[in-house]
Amino acid sequence: MGLTRKIFPHPTLSVLLLLVWVLLVNHLSLGTVVFGAILGVLIPILTAAYWPDRPRSPRPWLLLSYIGVVLWDILVANLQVARIVLFKRNADMAPNWVVVPLELRTPEAITMLAGTITLTPGTVSADLSCDGHALLVHALDAPDPDAVRDEIKNRYERRLKEIFE
Numbered sequence: 001m002g003l004t005r006k007i008f009p010h011p012t013l014s015v016l017l018l019l020v021w022v023l024l025v026n027h028l029s030l031g032t033v034v035f036g037a038i039l040g041v042l043i044p045i046l047t048a049a050y051w052p053d054r055p056r057s058p059r060p061w062l063l064l065s066y067i068g069v070v071l072w073d074i075l076v077a078n079l080q081v082a083r084i085v086l087f088k089r090n091a092d093m094a095p096n097w098v099v100v101p102l103e104l105r106t107p108e109a110i111t112m113l114a115g116t117i118t119l120t121p122g123t124v125s126a127d128l129s130c131d132g133h134a135l136l137v138h139a140l141d142a143p144d145p146d147a148v149r150d151e152i153k154n155r156y157e158r159r160l161k162e163i164f165e
Contacts, residue, residue, distance in 0.1 A: 006045075007045070008041070008044065009044050009045060009048040009051070010044040010048070010051065013040075013043070013044050014041060014044055016040075017036065017039050017043055017044075018039070020036075021035065021036030021040075022036050059162070059163050062159070062163045063163050065159070066156075066159045066160065069155065069159065070119065070120070070156075074119060074120055074121065077120045077121040077123075078121050080121075080122060081121040081140065084122070084140065084141050088141070093140070093141050094142055095140055095141065095142070096138075096142040096143075096148070097136060097137070097138055097145075098137045098148045098149050098152075099134050099135075099149070100136075100149050100153065100157075101134050102132065102133055102135055102157065103153075103161060104165070105132070105165065106164050106165060108164055109161065109163070109164035110128065110135070112164075113135065113156055113160055114128065117135070117152065117156070122139060122140040123137055123138065123139050123140070125137055
């Protein structure tokens with residue numbers, strides 16, 4: 001194990017900790033950045049023993065693209081949910097449970113998918129099967145549950161598979 005790997009066992013985590021610290025303090029100064037850098041070095045070193053199977057770093061450009069897609073979908077879903085709540089009668093709504101079979105196998109990718117579904121208004125991830133091969137999703141208004149399943153698989157799972165696997 002090289003010296004660089006000993007000092008930065010999780011470089012992405014180090015950078016993320018630095019950025020989060022600066023955002024939490026909400027004041028950019030040399031002291032803030034230095035203390036954030038110290039946290040970014042010490043915390044990964046102290047927790048390295050708890051990460052025996054270090055997750056593979058995602059592809060950053062694909063991850064940024066995915067974040068853009070998710071942010072856009074959150075915006076659109078907010079408008080759709082507002083339209084449903086304001087103008088659709090309860091009798092006309094079709095809430096449904098949707099089982100999404102998963103091709104993803106890494107815990108990080110499955111967690112990102114479940115979080116994405118929950119962050120998008122109108123859907124929520126409710127459960128993961130014991131074997132990790134299916135995700136149970138509740139949709140606020142889904143007259144066609146198969147279409148919801150297909151959209152989740154094509155729009156999110158496919159991208160996450162490219163990023164993490």
